[in-house]
Amino acid sequence: MQRVWIFFAQASLTTIKISGLAILLGLCLGFIAALSSLSRLTVVRWPARAYVSVFRGTPALIQLFLLYFGGLQLGLEMSPIQAGIIGLGINIGAYMTESIRGAIIAVDKGQTEAGRCLGLSRAQTMARVILPQAARLMVRPLGVNSVALIKGSAIVSTISVTELTYTAHRFISSTYKPFEMFILAAIFYLIIITLFMRLVQWIDTRVALKE
Amino acid sequence: MQDTKREPLIRIRNLRKSFGPLEVLKGIDMEVREGQILALIGPSGSGKSTLLRTINQLEDVTSGEIWFDGTLVNADLPHRAREKHLNALRRNIGMVFQHFNLFPHMTALENVTMAPVLLGLHTKAQARENALRLLAKVGLSDRADYYPSRLSGGQKQRVAIARALAMEPKVMLFDEVTSALDPELVGEVNRTMKQLAEENMTMVIVTHELKFAADTASHIVFMADGRIVEEGPPDQVLRNPLQARTRAFLQQDFAE
Ligand SMILES: Nc1ncnc2c1ncn2[C@@H]1O[C@H](COP(=O)(O)OP(=O)(O)O)[C@@H](O)[C@H]1O
Ligand SMILES: [Mg+2]
Numbered sequence: 001m002q003r004v005w006i007f008f009a010q011a012s013l014t015t016i017k018i019s020g021l022a023i024l025l026g027l028c029l030g031f032i033a034a035l036s037s038l039s040r041l042t043v044v045r046w047p048a049r050a051y052v053s054v055f056r057g058t059p060a061l062i063q064l065f066l067l068y069f070g071g072l073q074l075g076l077e078m079s080p081i082q083a084g085i086i087g088l089g090i091n092i093g094a095y096m097t098e099s100i101r102g103a104i105i106a107v108d109k110g111q112t113e114a115g116r117c118l119g120l121s122r123a124q125t126m127a128r129v130i131l132p133q134a135a136r137l138m139v140r141p142l143g144v145n146s147v148a149l150i151k152g153s154a155i156v157s158t159i160s161v162t163e164l165t166y167t168a169h170r171f172i173s174s175t176y177k178p179f180e181m182f183i184l185a186a187i188f189y190l191i192i193i194t195l196f197m198r199l200v201q202w203i204d205t206r207v208a209l210k211e
Numbered sequence: 212m213q214d215t216k217r218e219p220l221i222r223i224r225n226l227r228k229s230f231g232p233l234e235v236l237k238g239i240d241m242e243v244r245e246g247q248i249l250a251l252i253g254p255s256g257s258g259k260s261t262l263l264r265t266i267n268q269l270e271d272v273t274s275g276e277i278w279f280d281g282t283l284v285n286a287d288l289p290h291r292a293r294e295k296h297l298n299a300l301r302r303n304i305g306m307v308f309q310h311f312n313l314f315p316h317m318t319a320l321e322n323v324t325m326a327p328v329l330l331g332l333h334t335k336a337q338a339r340e341n342a343l344r345l346l347a348k349v350g351l352s353d354r355a356d357y358y359p360s361r362l363s364g365g366q367k368q369r370v371a372i373a374r375a376l377a378m379e380p381k382v383m384l385f386d387e388v389t390s391a392l393d394p395e396l397v398g399e400v401n402r403t404m405k406q407l408a409e410e411n412m413t414m415v416i417v418t419h420e421l422k423f424a425a426d427t428a429s430h431i432v433f434m435a436d437g438r439i440v441e442e443g444p445p446d447q448v449l450r451n452p453l454q455a456r457t458r459a460f461l462q463q464d465f466a467e
Contacts, residue, residue: 040290113269114312118326118378119302121294128325132316209315211360 004171004184011167012188018084018163019150019192025089026149027142030096035126037101048097055094061155063091068159084156084163092149099145103138104130136207143200147193164188218281219244220382220413221266226275228261235261237437239275243382246411250418250428250445254460258437259417263384266415267304268297279304280381302330305375305383309390311367313359319346319370320355323377332378345373349403365396369403382413389420401427421461425449433457 029051036048055063068083078086107130115125157166168185172178221243228236235258243249251259264270266277268284277284279300288296314322323342327333333341346355349369359367368388375383385404389397401423408414408427418424424431424445431448433441433456441454452458
């Protein structure tokens with residue numbers, strides 16, 4: 001049993017690594033797509049909207065299989081971990097786009113007017129006036145997206161990444177104790193997510209409006 | 212007078228503006244001369260805010276011309292060029308809003324210094340010095356490091372005035388800047404505006420405070436239903452109006 005704990009702890013690190021990198025990728029894609037979706041130009045707006053619709057409108061598992069197995073078929077070779085990070089990242093990025101876009105839209109229109117009236121360009125107004133205010137509105141929704149991603153990262157077990165869920169399966173086939181193994185996996189997920197929510201709360205207080 | 216021979220700072224010609232099927236400005240002709248304090252009065256919904264906001268193109272127009280300091284504001288330009296043109300113009304046109312629109316994530320001082328530094332008008336040190344001078348001028352030296360959430364409405368509005376002044380504009384536009392204030396805070400903002408008027412700042416003031424308009428303005432424009440009904444010096448428009456529509460508005464207002 002001692003040995004099992006160690007394997008689960010190692011598997012947690014893999015889950016954390018994959019989720020962490022996927023979150024970073026999702027944030028990058030989310031910012032780009034959110035800003036694009038607010039562009040004046042249809043040719044910039046349209047791909048961003050298409051990205052969101054497609055990746056929110058299809059199962060993450062299918063997206064992952066397309067990337068990994070489809071990629072192999074087309075000669076695009078990736079390690080399971082790479083495919084997992086990219087697949088999860090692109091998927092969560094679509095949800096993050098909506099969180100970021102929502103936060104930007106929620107900033108009072110008078111703020112944009114005040115910025116533009118002083119002679120600031122659209123980009124300057126976005127960077128100096130809107131985004132700093134949108135930032136505090138997006139922390140919580142992005143936190144919710146990220147927690148969903150951490151839980152959803154279990155799907156990469158299907159392409160044999162040795163993360164938590166995969167490890168549970170592996171020990172079940174050698175020990176025939178599904179109940180214990182899944183409980184153990186659940187406990188590790190709970191710990192990761194609890195710690196992660198602490199982090200989100202800390203960030204939230206950091207970006208809160210000063211008085 | 213020598214001054215009247217000069218080009219007016221703002222000249223508006225046959226300006227029309229529709230929101231969808233609703234025509235809000237129905238052919239406005241108006242001039243603002245340098246140093247003039249123009250008060251724009253009229254019933255709610257008559258198009259005063261819209262007219263003011265077309266001057267710096269927060270609202271685009273349907274037809275007509277707006278000239279500012281010899282430049283056609285609503286020139287028909289490709290998007291990029293128009294943005295550049297407007298950014299340059301807007302630096303010279305200060306605006307103060309009914310709901311202040313201060314930047315809540317910046318202190319009073321930062322609100323005032325941000326644009327001049329970002330747009331290269333001043334260095335950081337110059338901008339700070341200038342901002343402190345402006346905050347002193349509006350009576351808020353001791354509030355420089357406060358965030359807007361800790362200021363009263365009247366204080367917020369005075370910071371907003373200082374923020375607009377920091378760009379050294381050639382004209383200041385005020386849109387009902389005391390309407391959102393508690394009655395006891397109106398005076399401090401009015402005094403600040405009066406002080407600017409005495410320093411010969413060119414101002415266009417949309418207001419429903421007729422007494423303030425009478426005391427401060429050098430020229431009154433009365434609007435109703437998207438048209439200018441009557442204009443002239445305060446003594447004439449407010450005390451001896453020629454038009455029945457003006458008289459009705461004034462009576463109703465004084466009766467309130
Ligand atoms: N963005 C807008 N979209 C549609 N209608 C508007 C908009 N802004 C103003 N209006 C309408 O235009 C008319 C004039 O409004 P406004 O200029 O705000 O008048 P005032 O400032 O004199 O009260 C009103 O009927 C108002 O409802
Ligand atoms: Mg108005």
